Amino acid sequence: MARERDQINFRAWDEYHGKMRTCEEFPLYYDIDNGFHSGLYADNGEWYDLPLMQSTGLRDKTGKEIYEDDVVKTPNGDWGVIRYEAPFFGVTVSADSVSHYRRDWMESCEIIGNIHANPELLTK
Secondary structure: OOOOOOOEEEEEEEEEOEEEEEEEHEEEEOOOOEEEEEEEEEOOOEEEEOOOOEEEEEEOOOOEEEOEEEEEOOOOOEEEEEEEOEEEEEEEEEOOOEEEEOOOHOOOOEEEEOOOOOHHHHOO
């Protein structure tokens, strides 16, 4: 089914099962105090939160949808993490700074992983 252009799309890292989940696989809640959030029950019945990642609405140079927390290789060979700072998405350039780029620049990046499934990328 095609996504509406203005629909917000999320995915979530399921640490308990060690896999990324699509928004169709988990409940999504919204409340005025916490915004969007989600979670699942583990096999032992305990609730665990799922870190949500919002889609940028863009695709990388290989056609993969770009989400918050993705690690991308930039056109000049550097890498950074996609961050959301309302109302814009940007790419980290240092631990405490996010730079915002034009759409065509973001679409010329390549996703090399994400910070949840590939935490080792943050130590490089």
